[in-house]
Amino acid sequence: MFILIVGCGRVGSSLARAMLQEGHEVSCLDEDPESHARLEVGLDRGWEDLGGRFTVGAGLETDALVAAGIEEADAFIASTDGDNTNIVISQIAQRRYEVPTVIARILDPLRAEWYQRQGLHTICPTRVAIDMLETAVKEGQGRNGSSNGGGRD
Protein backbone atom coordinates (compact mmCIF):
# COMPACT_ATOMS: atom_id res chain seq x y z
CA MET A 1 0.00 0.00 0.00
CA PHE A 2 1.19 3.52 -0.79
CA ILE A 3 0.41 5.91 2.06
CA LEU A 4 0.65 9.70 1.91
CA ILE A 5 0.85 11.45 5.26
CA VAL A 6 0.43 15.23 5.36
CA GLY A 7 1.73 16.79 8.56
CA CYS A 8 4.85 15.24 9.96
CA GLY A 9 4.53 16.10 13.64
CA ARG A 10 4.68 13.61 16.49
CA VAL A 11 1.63 11.71 15.27
CA GLY A 12 2.41 11.85 11.56
CA SER A 13 6.06 10.89 11.89
CA SER A 14 5.44 8.00 14.29
CA LEU A 15 2.72 6.65 12.05
CA ALA A 16 4.99 7.03 9.01
CA ARG A 17 7.78 5.05 10.67
CA ALA A 18 5.43 2.32 11.81
CA MET A 19 3.90 1.93 8.36
CA LEU A 20 7.29 1.92 6.64
CA GLN A 21 8.58 -0.74 9.03
CA GLU A 22 5.52 -2.83 8.23
CA GLY A 23 6.63 -2.79 4.62
CA HIS A 24 4.37 -0.12 3.16
CA GLU A 25 5.47 2.62 0.82
CA VAL A 26 5.28 5.91 2.73
CA SER A 27 5.49 9.53 1.60
CA CYS A 28 5.36 12.51 3.98
CA LEU A 29 4.52 16.12 3.18
CA ASP A 30 5.25 18.93 5.61
CA GLU A 31 5.79 22.68 5.37
CA ASP A 32 8.73 22.53 7.73
CA PRO A 33 11.95 21.00 6.31
CA GLU A 34 13.12 20.40 9.88
CA SER A 35 10.36 17.88 10.45
CA HIS A 36 12.36 15.42 8.35
CA ALA A 37 14.58 14.85 11.38
CA ARG A 38 11.59 13.65 13.37
CA LEU A 39 11.11 10.80 10.88
CA GLU A 40 14.54 9.40 11.64
CA VAL A 41 14.18 9.29 15.42
CA GLY A 42 15.17 5.81 16.55
CA LEU A 43 16.13 4.64 13.06
CA ASP A 44 19.60 3.31 12.39
CA ARG A 45 19.51 4.45 8.77
CA GLY A 46 18.22 7.50 6.92
CA TRP A 47 14.51 7.83 6.05
CA GLU A 48 15.21 7.81 2.31
CA ASP A 49 17.69 4.92 2.63
CA LEU A 50 14.86 2.88 4.07
CA GLY A 51 12.68 3.76 1.09
CA GLY A 52 10.68 6.59 2.62
CA ARG A 53 9.78 9.78 0.77
CA PHE A 54 9.69 13.32 2.14
CA THR A 55 8.46 16.47 0.40
CA VAL A 56 8.51 20.03 1.69
CA GLY A 57 5.34 21.96 0.93
CA ALA A 58 1.91 23.05 2.11
CA GLY A 59 -0.98 20.62 2.02
CA LEU A 60 -3.17 23.16 0.30
CA GLU A 61 -0.74 23.52 -2.61
CA THR A 62 -1.83 21.21 -5.38
CA ASP A 63 1.70 21.05 -6.78
CA ALA A 64 3.06 19.86 -3.46
CA LEU A 65 0.38 17.20 -3.12
CA VAL A 66 1.15 15.89 -6.59
CA ALA A 67 4.90 15.94 -5.95
CA ALA A 68 4.30 13.92 -2.79
CA GLY A 69 2.39 11.37 -4.85
CA ILE A 70 -1.29 11.97 -4.10
CA GLU A 71 -2.26 10.71 -7.54
CA GLU A 72 -0.88 7.26 -6.77
CA ALA A 73 -1.82 7.11 -3.10
CA ASP A 74 -3.94 4.25 -1.75
CA ALA A 75 -4.34 5.98 1.58
CA PHE A 76 -4.21 9.64 2.62
CA ILE A 77 -3.79 10.79 6.19
CA ALA A 78 -4.27 14.43 7.18
CA SER A 79 -2.40 14.93 10.44
CA THR A 80 -1.24 18.54 10.44
CA ASP A 81 -1.67 20.58 13.61
CA GLY A 82 -4.59 22.49 12.11
CA ASP A 83 -8.13 21.11 12.08
CA ASN A 84 -9.13 23.36 9.21
CA THR A 85 -6.20 22.30 7.07
CA ASN A 86 -6.93 18.65 7.75
CA ILE A 87 -10.61 18.99 6.87
CA VAL A 88 -9.91 20.86 3.65
CA ILE A 89 -7.07 18.68 2.36
CA SER A 90 -8.81 15.43 3.18
CA GLN A 91 -11.81 16.58 1.15
CA ILE A 92 -9.45 17.49 -1.69
CA ALA A 93 -7.92 14.00 -1.49
CA GLN A 94 -11.36 12.43 -1.46
CA ARG A 95 -13.13 14.47 -4.11
CA ARG A 96 -10.45 15.62 -6.47
CA TYR A 97 -7.93 12.79 -6.34
CA GLU A 98 -10.35 10.05 -5.31
CA VAL A 99 -7.89 8.42 -2.92
CA PRO A 100 -9.59 5.19 -1.74
CA THR A 101 -8.85 5.62 1.97
CA VAL A 102 -8.84 9.11 3.47
CA ILE A 103 -8.49 9.76 7.19
CA ALA A 104 -8.50 13.15 8.89
CA ARG A 105 -7.36 13.97 12.38
CA ILE A 106 -9.76 16.57 13.81
CA LEU A 107 -9.30 17.80 17.37
CA ASP A 108 -12.67 19.58 17.59
CA PRO A 109 -15.16 16.83 18.61
CA LEU A 110 -18.22 18.63 17.24
CA ARG A 111 -16.81 19.02 13.78
CA ALA A 112 -15.19 15.58 13.81
CA GLU A 113 -18.62 14.13 14.44
CA TRP A 114 -20.36 16.18 11.78
CA TYR A 115 -17.77 15.50 9.07
CA GLN A 116 -17.84 11.82 9.98
CA ARG A 117 -21.55 11.87 9.20
CA GLN A 118 -20.77 13.58 5.90
CA GLY A 119 -18.70 10.59 4.84
CA LEU A 120 -15.24 11.61 5.93
CA HIS A 121 -13.32 9.15 8.07
CA THR A 122 -12.33 11.27 11.08
CA ILE A 123 -10.24 10.48 14.12
CA CYS A 124 -10.76 12.78 17.10
CA PRO A 125 -8.00 12.48 19.73
CA THR A 126 -9.94 14.87 21.98
CA ARG A 127 -12.94 12.54 21.94
CA VAL A 128 -10.70 9.59 22.74
CA ALA A 129 -9.15 11.50 25.65
CA ILE A 130 -12.57 12.56 26.98
CA ASP A 131 -13.85 8.99 26.87
CA MET A 132 -10.75 7.61 28.55
CA LEU A 133 -10.82 10.26 31.25
CA GLU A 134 -14.48 9.67 31.85
CA THR A 135 -13.91 5.95 32.22
CA ALA A 136 -10.88 6.52 34.45
CA VAL A 137 -12.82 8.89 36.71
CA LYS A 138 -15.70 6.46 37.04
CA GLU A 139 -13.39 3.54 37.77
CA GLY A 140 -11.53 5.64 40.32
CA GLN A 141 -14.79 6.65 41.94
CA GLY A 142 -15.86 3.00 42.14
CA ARG A 143 -12.57 2.08 43.74
CA ASN A 144 -12.75 4.94 46.24
CA GLY A 145 -16.35 4.13 46.98
CA SER A 146 -15.61 0.54 47.81
CA SER A 147 -12.58 1.45 49.89
CA ASN A 148 -14.61 4.06 51.80
CA GLY A 149 -17.32 1.57 52.49
CA GLY A 150 -15.31 -1.49 53.21
CA GLY A 151 -12.14 -0.11 54.69
CA ARG A 152 -8.67 -0.72 53.24
CA ASP A 153 -7.88 -3.85 51.41
Next chain:
Amino acid sequence: MYIIVVGAGKVGWNLARELLEKNHEVTVIESDRRRYLTVEQELEHNVSYGDASELWVLERAGIQRADMVIAVTGDDEDNMLICQVAKEKYMVERIIARVNNPRNRAHFDLLGIKPSVSATDLILRLLEHEVPEYGLVHLLDLQEEQLEIIEMLLGKDCGVTGRRVGDLAMPDGSLLISILREGKGFVPGPDTVLEVGDEVLAVLDPGKEEELKEIFGPAGGNGTGDGVG
Protein backbone atom coordinates in the same frame (compact mmCIF):
# COMPACT_ATOMS: atom_id res chain seq x y z
CA MET B 1 -32.38 39.86 6.29
CA TYR B 2 -30.29 38.39 9.07
CA ILE B 3 -26.65 38.31 7.95
CA ILE B 4 -23.66 36.82 9.77
CA VAL B 5 -20.32 38.30 8.77
CA VAL B 6 -17.25 36.33 9.86
CA GLY B 7 -14.07 38.35 10.28
CA ALA B 8 -14.00 41.94 11.50
CA GLY B 9 -11.03 43.06 9.44
CA LYS B 10 -11.33 46.07 7.14
CA VAL B 11 -13.62 44.20 4.78
CA GLY B 12 -15.85 42.69 7.44
CA TRP B 13 -16.16 45.85 9.49
CA ASN B 14 -17.04 48.10 6.57
CA LEU B 15 -19.38 45.51 5.16
CA ALA B 16 -21.20 45.25 8.47
CA ARG B 17 -21.51 49.02 8.70
CA GLU B 18 -23.02 49.24 5.20
CA LEU B 19 -25.41 46.35 5.85
CA LEU B 20 -26.59 47.93 9.10
CA GLU B 21 -27.21 51.19 7.28
CA LYS B 22 -29.39 49.27 4.86
CA ASN B 23 -31.38 48.08 7.88
CA HIS B 24 -30.26 44.49 7.86
CA GLU B 25 -29.76 42.61 11.09
CA VAL B 26 -26.06 41.83 11.37
CA THR B 27 -23.73 39.87 13.63
CA VAL B 28 -19.99 40.08 13.04
CA ILE B 29 -17.88 37.28 14.55
CA GLU B 30 -14.25 38.07 15.34
CA SER B 31 -11.74 35.68 16.92
CA ASP B 32 -9.06 38.19 17.86
CA ARG B 33 -9.82 39.66 21.27
CA ARG B 34 -8.19 43.04 20.66
CA ARG B 35 -9.77 43.50 17.28
CA TYR B 36 -13.12 42.52 18.75
CA LEU B 37 -12.81 45.17 21.47
CA THR B 38 -11.95 47.85 18.90
CA VAL B 39 -14.84 47.01 16.61
CA GLU B 40 -17.23 46.55 19.49
CA GLN B 41 -16.86 50.22 20.42
CA GLU B 42 -18.71 51.10 17.25
CA LEU B 43 -20.83 48.08 16.40
CA GLU B 44 -21.67 47.24 20.03
CA HIS B 45 -23.97 44.23 20.32
CA ASN B 46 -23.66 43.55 16.60
CA VAL B 47 -20.24 42.00 17.11
CA SER B 48 -19.56 38.71 18.84
CA TYR B 49 -16.25 37.30 20.09
CA GLY B 50 -15.22 33.78 19.13
CA ASP B 51 -13.73 31.43 16.54
CA ALA B 52 -16.42 30.87 13.94
CA SER B 53 -14.73 27.63 12.90
CA GLU B 54 -16.35 26.19 16.00
CA LEU B 55 -19.95 25.16 15.54
CA TRP B 56 -21.14 26.39 18.93
CA VAL B 57 -19.85 29.89 18.15
CA LEU B 58 -21.92 29.92 14.96
CA GLU B 59 -24.92 28.57 16.85
CA ARG B 60 -24.56 31.21 19.55
CA ALA B 61 -24.66 33.83 16.80
CA GLY B 62 -27.94 32.33 15.62
CA ILE B 63 -26.81 30.65 12.43
CA GLN B 64 -29.97 28.53 12.39
CA ARG B 65 -32.03 31.57 11.45
CA ALA B 66 -29.43 33.35 9.28
CA ASP B 67 -30.41 34.22 5.73
CA MET B 68 -26.84 34.78 4.67
CA VAL B 69 -23.31 34.03 5.86
CA ILE B 70 -20.38 36.04 4.53
CA ALA B 71 -16.91 34.73 5.43
CA VAL B 72 -14.24 37.37 4.93
CA THR B 73 -11.44 36.37 7.27
CA GLY B 74 -7.83 36.48 6.11
CA ASP B 75 -7.67 32.69 6.17
CA ASP B 76 -8.97 30.78 3.15
CA GLU B 77 -9.44 27.51 5.01
CA ASP B 78 -11.59 29.25 7.62
CA ASN B 79 -13.68 30.93 4.95
CA MET B 80 -14.15 27.69 3.05
CA LEU B 81 -15.18 25.58 6.01
CA ILE B 82 -17.40 28.20 7.64
CA CYS B 83 -19.32 28.48 4.38
CA GLN B 84 -19.43 24.71 3.91
CA VAL B 85 -20.88 24.19 7.37
CA ALA B 86 -23.31 27.12 6.96
CA LYS B 87 -24.60 25.69 3.72
CA GLU B 88 -24.60 21.96 4.41
CA LYS B 89 -25.22 21.73 8.15
CA TYR B 90 -27.32 24.79 8.86
CA MET B 91 -28.95 25.08 5.43
CA VAL B 92 -28.17 28.78 5.12
CA GLU B 93 -29.53 29.74 1.75
CA ARG B 94 -26.92 32.25 0.69
CA ILE B 95 -23.20 32.23 1.34
CA ILE B 96 -20.36 34.41 0.11
CA ALA B 97 -16.70 33.59 0.70
CA ARG B 98 -13.62 35.69 0.32
CA VAL B 99 -10.65 34.10 -1.44
CA ASN B 100 -7.36 35.54 -0.19
CA ASN B 101 -5.04 33.51 -2.37
CA PRO B 102 -6.41 33.11 -5.91
CA ARG B 103 -4.62 29.77 -6.15
CA ASN B 104 -7.08 28.43 -3.59
CA ARG B 105 -10.09 29.21 -5.76
CA ALA B 106 -10.19 25.67 -7.14
CA HIS B 107 -10.57 24.37 -3.59
CA PHE B 108 -13.55 26.66 -2.97
CA ASP B 109 -15.14 25.37 -6.16
CA LEU B 110 -14.42 21.76 -5.19
CA LEU B 111 -16.26 22.20 -1.90
CA GLY B 112 -19.14 23.92 -3.66
CA ILE B 113 -18.50 27.31 -2.08
CA LYS B 114 -20.04 29.80 -4.48
CA PRO B 115 -19.85 32.64 -4.98
CA SER B 116 -16.31 33.26 -3.88
CA VAL B 117 -14.76 36.67 -4.24
CA SER B 118 -11.08 37.35 -4.69
CA ALA B 119 -9.87 40.93 -4.51
CA THR B 120 -6.63 39.90 -6.21
CA ASP B 121 -8.57 38.39 -9.12
CA LEU B 122 -10.78 41.46 -9.41
CA ILE B 123 -7.81 43.80 -9.49
CA LEU B 124 -6.05 41.58 -12.03
CA ARG B 125 -9.08 41.71 -14.27
CA LEU B 126 -9.34 45.46 -13.95
CA LEU B 127 -5.67 45.67 -14.79
CA GLU B 128 -6.20 43.53 -17.87
CA HIS B 129 -9.16 45.69 -18.79
CA GLU B 130 -7.10 48.86 -18.46
CA VAL B 131 -4.12 47.32 -20.24
CA PRO B 132 -5.82 45.21 -22.88
CA GLU B 133 -2.67 43.81 -24.45
CA TYR B 134 -3.41 40.50 -22.79
CA GLY B 135 -5.92 39.86 -25.54
CA LEU B 136 -8.92 38.00 -24.36
CA VAL B 137 -10.10 39.33 -21.02
CA HIS B 138 -12.50 37.58 -18.74
CA LEU B 139 -14.90 40.26 -17.52
CA LEU B 140 -17.54 38.37 -15.67
CA ASP B 141 -18.46 34.83 -14.71
CA LEU B 142 -22.12 34.24 -14.16
CA GLN B 143 -21.58 30.91 -12.47
CA GLU B 144 -25.18 30.21 -11.60
CA GLU B 145 -26.34 31.14 -15.07
CA GLN B 146 -23.43 29.25 -16.66
CA LEU B 147 -22.36 32.16 -18.81
CA GLU B 148 -19.29 34.27 -19.11
CA ILE B 149 -18.62 37.64 -20.65
CA ILE B 150 -15.28 38.31 -22.28
CA GLU B 151 -13.61 41.21 -23.99
CA MET B 152 -11.31 41.04 -26.99
CA LEU B 153 -9.21 43.75 -28.54
CA LEU B 154 -8.83 43.32 -32.29
CA GLY B 155 -5.19 43.82 -33.27
CA LYS B 156 -3.54 44.46 -36.62
CA ASP B 157 -2.90 40.79 -37.25
CA CYS B 158 -6.40 39.79 -36.28
CA GLY B 159 -8.08 37.50 -38.79
CA VAL B 160 -11.54 39.06 -38.70
CA THR B 161 -10.94 42.78 -39.24
CA GLY B 162 -12.53 44.06 -42.43
CA ARG B 163 -15.16 41.32 -42.29
CA ARG B 164 -18.91 41.55 -41.66
CA VAL B 165 -20.16 40.26 -38.32
CA GLY B 166 -22.79 38.25 -40.22
CA ASP B 167 -20.03 36.36 -42.06
CA LEU B 168 -18.21 35.21 -38.94
CA ALA B 169 -18.51 31.55 -38.07
CA MET B 170 -19.39 32.22 -34.46
CA PRO B 171 -19.53 28.99 -32.48
CA ASP B 172 -22.87 27.87 -31.07
CA GLY B 173 -23.36 29.24 -27.59
CA SER B 174 -21.64 32.56 -28.25
CA LEU B 175 -22.82 36.00 -29.24
CA LEU B 176 -21.21 39.37 -29.89
CA ILE B 177 -23.01 41.84 -27.68
CA SER B 178 -21.23 45.11 -28.20
CA ILE B 179 -18.34 46.87 -29.88
CA LEU B 180 -16.41 49.75 -28.40
CA ARG B 181 -14.90 51.87 -31.19
CA GLU B 182 -13.11 55.18 -30.64
CA GLY B 183 -14.64 55.50 -27.19
CA LYS B 184 -18.21 54.80 -28.28
CA GLY B 185 -20.09 51.61 -27.71
CA PHE B 186 -22.76 50.13 -29.97
CA VAL B 187 -24.56 46.87 -30.58
CA PRO B 188 -23.32 45.28 -33.80
CA GLY B 189 -25.64 44.04 -36.53
CA PRO B 190 -24.86 41.46 -39.22
CA ASP B 191 -23.63 44.26 -41.54
CA THR B 192 -21.23 45.80 -39.02
CA VAL B 193 -17.68 45.57 -40.35
CA LEU B 194 -15.02 44.91 -37.71
CA GLU B 195 -12.06 47.28 -37.53
CA VAL B 196 -8.60 47.19 -36.03
CA GLY B 197 -8.76 48.61 -32.51
CA ASP B 198 -12.34 47.49 -31.87
CA GLU B 199 -12.99 46.21 -28.38
CA VAL B 200 -15.51 43.45 -28.76
CA LEU B 201 -17.62 42.08 -25.93
CA ALA B 202 -19.05 38.59 -26.25
CA VAL B 203 -21.24 36.45 -24.05
CA LEU B 204 -20.62 32.71 -24.20
CA ASP B 205 -21.17 29.35 -22.63
CA PRO B 206 -18.24 28.28 -20.46
CA GLY B 207 -15.60 26.44 -22.42
CA LYS B 208 -16.16 28.30 -25.69
CA GLU B 209 -13.21 30.59 -25.11
CA GLU B 210 -10.75 28.56 -27.12
CA GLU B 211 -13.02 28.46 -30.19
CA LEU B 212 -13.48 32.21 -30.02
CA LYS B 213 -9.74 32.74 -29.67
CA GLU B 214 -9.20 30.84 -32.89
CA ILE B 215 -11.66 32.99 -34.79
CA PHE B 216 -10.50 36.30 -33.37
CA GLY B 217 -6.83 35.38 -33.07
CA PRO B 218 -4.03 36.31 -35.46
CA ALA B 219 -4.74 35.53 -39.12
CA GLY B 220 -3.08 32.35 -40.36
CA GLY B 221 -2.80 31.08 -36.83
CA ASN B 222 0.98 30.81 -36.70
CA GLY B 223 0.74 29.77 -33.10
CA THR B 224 2.79 32.61 -31.68
CA GLY B 225 1.11 33.93 -28.60
CA ASP B 226 -2.37 33.12 -27.55
CA GLY B 227 -3.61 36.69 -27.42
CA VAL B 228 -5.88 38.22 -29.97
CA GLY B 229 -4.70 41.78 -29.34
